[in-house]
Amino acid sequence: xxxxxxxxxxxxxxxxxxxxxxxxxxxxxxxxxxxxxxxxxxxxxxxxxxxxxxxxxxxxxxxxxxxxxxxxxxxxxxxxxxxxxxxxxxxxxxxxxxxxxxxxxxxxxxxxxxxxxxxxxxxxxxxxxxxxxxxxxxxxxxxxxxxxxxxxxxxxxxxxxxxxxxxxxxxxxxxxxxxxxxxxxxxxxxxxxxxxxxxxxxxxxxxxxxxxxxxxxxxxxxxxxxxxxxxxxxxxxxxxxxxxxxxxxxxxxxxxxxxxxxxxxxxxxxxxxxxxxxxxxxxxxxxxxxxxxxxxxxxxxxxxxxxxxxxxxxxxxxxxxxxxxxxxxxxxxxxxxxxxxxxxxxxxxxxxxxxxxxxxxxxxxxxxxxxxxxxxxxxxxxxxxxxxxxxx
Amino acid sequence: xxxxxxxxxxxxxxxxxxxxxxxxxxxxxxxxxxxxxxxxxxxxxxxxxxxxxxxxxxxxxxxxxxxxxxxxxxxxxxxxxxxxxxxxxxxxxxxxxxxxxxxxxxxxxxxxxxxxxxxxxxxxxxxxxxxxxxxxxxxxxxxxxxxxxxxxxxxxxxxxxxxxxxxxxxxxxxxxxxxxxxxxxxxxxxxxxxxxxxxxxxxxxxxxxxxxxxxxxxxxxxxxxxxxxxxxxxxxxxxxxxxxxxxxxxxxxxxxxxxxxxxxxxxxxxxxxxxxxxxxxxxxxxxxxxxxxxxxxxxxxxxxxxxxxxxxxxxxxxxxxxxxxxxxxxxx
Numbered sequence: 001x002x003x004x005x006x007x008x009x010x011x012x013x014x015x016x017x018x019x020x021x022x023x024x025x026x027x028x029x030x031x032x033x034x035x036x037x038x039x040x041x042x043x044x045x046x047x048x049x050x051x052x053x054x055x056x057x058x059x060x061x062x063x064x065x066x067x068x069x070x071x072x073x074x075x076x077x078x079x080x081x082x083x084x085x086x087x088x089x090x091x092x093x094x095x096x097x098x099x100x101x102x103x104x105x106x107x108x109x110x111x112x113x114x115x116x117x118x119x120x121x122x123x124x125x126x127x128x129x130x131x132x133x134x135x136x137x138x139x140x141x142x143x144x145x146x147x148x149x150x151x152x153x154x155x156x157x158x159x160x161x162x163x164x165x166x167x168x169x170x171x172x173x174x175x176x177x178x179x180x181x182x183x184x185x186x187x188x189x190x191x192x193x194x195x196x197x198x199x200x201x202x203x204x205x206x207x208x209x210x211x212x213x214x215x216x217x218x219x220x221x222x223x224x225x226x227x228x229x230x231x232x233x234x235x236x237x238x239x240x241x242x243x244x245x246x247x248x249x250x251x252x253x254x255x256x257x258x259x260x261x262x263x264x265x266x267x268x269x270x271x272x273x274x275x276x277x278x279x280x281x282x283x284x285x286x287x288x289x290x291x292x293x294x295x296x297x298x299x300x301x302x303x304x305x306x307x308x309x310x311x312x313x314x315x316x317x318x319x320x321x322x323x324x325x326x327x328x329x330x331x332x333x334x335x336x337x338x339x340x341x342x343x344x345x346x347x348x349x350x351x352x353x354x355x356x357x358x359x360x361x362x363x364x365x366x367x368x369x370x371x372x373x374x375x376x377x378x379x380x381x382x383x384x385x386x387x388x389x390x391x392x
Numbered sequence: 393x394x395x396x397x398x399x400x401x402x403x404x405x406x407x408x409x410x411x412x413x414x415x416x417x418x419x420x421x422x423x424x425x426x427x428x429x430x431x432x433x434x435x436x437x438x439x440x441x442x443x444x445x446x447x448x449x450x451x452x453x454x455x456x457x458x459x460x461x462x463x464x465x466x467x468x469x470x471x472x473x474x475x476x477x478x479x480x481x482x483x484x485x486x487x488x489x490x491x492x493x494x495x496x497x498x499x500x501x502x503x504x505x506x507x508x509x510x511x512x513x514x515x516x517x518x519x520x521x522x523x524x525x526x527x528x529x530x531x532x533x534x535x536x537x538x539x540x541x542x543x544x545x546x547x548x549x550x551x552x553x554x555x556x557x558x559x560x561x562x563x564x565x566x567x568x569x570x571x572x573x574x575x576x577x578x579x580x581x582x583x584x585x586x587x588x589x590x591x592x593x594x595x596x597x598x599x600x601x602x603x604x605x606x607x608x609x610x611x612x613x614x615x616x617x618x619x620x621x622x623x624x625x626x627x628x629x630x631x632x633x634x635x636x637x638x639x640x641x642x643x644x645x646x647x648x649x650x651x652x653x654x655x656x657x658x659x660x661x662x663x664x665x666x667x668x669x670x671x672x673x674x675x676x677x678x679x680x681x682x683x684x685x686x687x688x689x690x691x692x693x694x695x696x697x698x699x700x701x702x703x704x705x706x707x708x709x710x711x712x713x714x715x716x717x718x719x720x721x722x723x724x
Contacts, residue, residue, distance in 0.1 A: 016714060016717075017713050017714065018711065019710075021709065022710045085713055271706075274703075275702055278701035286694065291693070292689070292690035292693035292694040295696070295697075295703045296641060296642050296693060298703060299707065300616050302706055303623035304619040306707050307622065310716050324612055383601075383608070385608035386604035386605070392587060
């Protein structure tokens, strides 16, 4: 049996980036072998959303204890260094080994890079390690009832008070708000006429009594979305992420990851679920032409995701290229569940597949219908490509 | 400086050459045959070779580049004369004759035709080549000839022949995918240019969301080819190689989709002989059907799913990073 260090440190391998990544991959694989008994229950998602959330917390804690949750993150958030490529390798190995229950910790890849880049160092040094260790997690408070695709029209205000800001307003579709400890809130700090130049990003504790979280009962039975009401919530100046009136830059950084690099991580999860479905009979029962088309789309999307990761590792990200990733990812996610429904028919729709698989796949099918909405609707992504890539 | 950063420079200089002379003359200009003398295992050589095909697609080249590239592994395996040998792609054959897709301008080249594992490889002299007068959709690129296959057969059982077949197929697929990428990019330029200049209802049609989304969707299709071709190029020949027939199939499918969207944006103008669109559309349809058809690749992909439920052939991140960050051994 191999000796496995408690904490993997990048750059301890033979030299090149690739050797380093392969070394990390091997060590994580070995660690999973060694801890099989403790980890096995954390593999599959649970159809009950609350039990699922608890499972994802347990998995995050186990990964942190093993030293894997810290890989690829900078020291300031309690990380052991390395880059997004290291995180990508960790995610791929975990999903290959059947762990697809990241739940709200998928959000790490959406929010944490922007927090690290723009947050006040002392605050980041507190909140970052909480998030990585599973002790805390984050909600993303961007959309409002009257500001969806037109995010810049948002009306939640943050007014200067002694030592900080007072937040009033209402957010909606706030992912994980009922279960998270903190929320990234985009609010208006100036004249609405100034459009994106009067927005500020704030980090807010969700246990504040002047915050009301109203969970939204989702069509798929899930519980990650909520409406959040802010009624005179006061936060200190250290909770400003980025510059006052400079919140749009932070929002763009979040979107860059949500649409771009996140594609790799989400694809890993989808591949994990696809393996589950293939083993459950999709491989034998699916029309080969349709399955082949899905695989070609997976390979395609993954190639775009590789380029997004390499761009991020070189600090050369682009929001327009991120849209290309996001659109391909949506196509794969919907394509996978379209194929599952058309292949399994009533075995899926009437719940006859073995174990929790039918229920999970039903939920995942329904969720796949909104992937063309969150993170910017497909129509917004097409607009972005027309404007930024084609110059129209 | 990485090899990867040279790629776009290679495309530009080759595109310039094909802009002056779309035929085989430009291949000499960009040193194509000299590049083929070297190994495609070299990332720099590989980059320059496949960039040529992107340029060929963008400028609707009329050269025999694809057929020379496919011939090369056999030329090396059998010790043939590389300057006078091009490949013909067998479409169907009896024991006596074969119908073969060959370059539009065959000249005095010998034709090397691989009829498959059992029938083997034949070399046909120019005198034996008979045009069949079939209507090629892209007569600047490819025509069909009939050749006798009863004689001049090369040993087919050798390990060298099998290896040559794999190499030729892999290189041919990626080259066709790259050319489809180039043609797709050229189609995009036509669509964007037209949307900006054509006015209806008192404004450029580029201002209408219906038109913008058609073009953005087309661009998405073309950019997807780009990412997949890059990933395939990076790891070609390594143990982590992506099979290039996936790139070929996706490129054919996506380029056709992009051409359909742009065709709609171009309106009646795109349906005229004078407009360059139909040339690109012809090139795309022909390339999609050549080397290997996308339909057969897609159906075959389903069979690559392994016992553990894993689709084979996913891009490997360490291998991709290794190739992307490798510094170039030479300067451009």
